[in-house]
Amino acid sequence: MNYYVSASVLSADLLNIKSEIEKLEKNGVDMLHFDVMDGIFVNNITYGLPVLEQVRKATDMTLDVHLMIADPAKYVERFAKAGADIISFHSESQSDTLATIRAIKSAGAKAAVAIKPNTPAESIYEFLPELDMLLVMTVEPGFGGQSFISSTVDKVRLIRQKIEELHLDCDVQVDGGINYETAPVAREAGANVLVSGSCLFKAEDMSEAVKKIKGEA
Numbered sequence: 604m605n606y607y608v609s610a611s612v613l614s615a616d617l618l619n620i621k622s623e624i625e626k627l628e629k630n631g632v633d634m635l636h637f638d639v640m641d642g643i644f645v646n647n648i649t650y651g652l653p654v655l656e657q658v659r660k661a662t663d664m665t666l667d668v669h670l671m672i673a674d675p676a677k678y679v680e681r682f683a684k685a686g687a688d689i690i691s692f693h694s695e696s697q698s699d700t701l702a703t704i705r706a707i708k709s710a711g712a713k714a715a716v717a718i719k720p721n722t723p724a725e726s727i728y729e730f731l732p733e734l735d736m737l738l739v740m741t742v743e744p745g746f747g748g749q750s751f752i753s754s755t756v757d758k759v760r761l762i763r764q765k766i767e768e769l770h771l772d773c774d775v776q777v778d779g780g781i782n783y784e785t786a787p788v789a790r791e792a793g794a795n796v797l798v799s800g801s802c803l804f805k806a807e808d809m810s811e812a813v814k815k816i817k818g819e820a
Contacts (some may be wrong), residue, residue: 604780606819607774607795607796608634608796608797609634609635609797609799610634610689611798612630612636612658614773614800614801617650620661621632623807624661627664628664629815630809631814632664632803633665634665634666634667635658635662636667636669636800637687638669639655639671640745643672644791652682652685659685667779669717670682670690671693672696673697674698675692675696675698676702679692679707679723679732680709683707687712689713689734690772691776692707692717693716693751694721696724700727716734716736716777717740717744718737719739722761727762734773735742736773739758739776740755741755741780743779749779749780751779756789757792759794762793775794775795776795776797777789777797782799782816786818803816
């Protein structure tokens with residue numbers, strides 16, 4: 604299985620985002636994880652389309668956009684146009700899940716569904732054949748720097764088993780509290796795309812941090 608690290612922009616120095624992105628590129632990070640929060644679906648507000656457009660101009664890295672917004676279907680086309688390569692949205696949002704997946708693909712991006720820690724794995728099985736990636740939140744969405752919720756590991760395992768049972772080509776991403784201790788647990792359960800924020804940006808040697816998260820060091 605191929606493992607990928609997606610760096611959460613929430614933990615970056617936003618005043619120096621261009622140099623932060625250059626650092627990620629030089630140290631083997633695979634993707635840039637871009638959290639969009641609207642203050643409605645989650646109790647926080649971050650950044651949106653104008654910032655994504657500027658980030659897109661600054662890098663060729665895969666832009667992994669996570670929409671934590673109430674009605675993602677209204678915005679997926681605009682986020683794809685702004686430069687998103689992968690768009691994740693929540694099955695718990697008010698948008699129709701299947702219609703939103705198809706809208707993302709029609710807009711030219713890869714489609715991913717995200718689920719909160721308390722959402723059962725079985726609730727998204729029917730959508731797996733349509734997906735490029737499934738994102739399991741390992742913390743409650745809304746704020747960076749939270750601790751990994753260990754009960755989510757079983758859900759990752761169930762989803763990976765279902766993907767293999769159906770012979771699908773679908774990545775499993777985990778987001779929240781991913782560090783040197785939790786990354787091996789998530790990988791063992793079947794996650795292959797690991798979102799890291801604080802652990803990555805605070806590392807003295809980012810290249811070494813990436814290798815440890817991937818299990819290469």
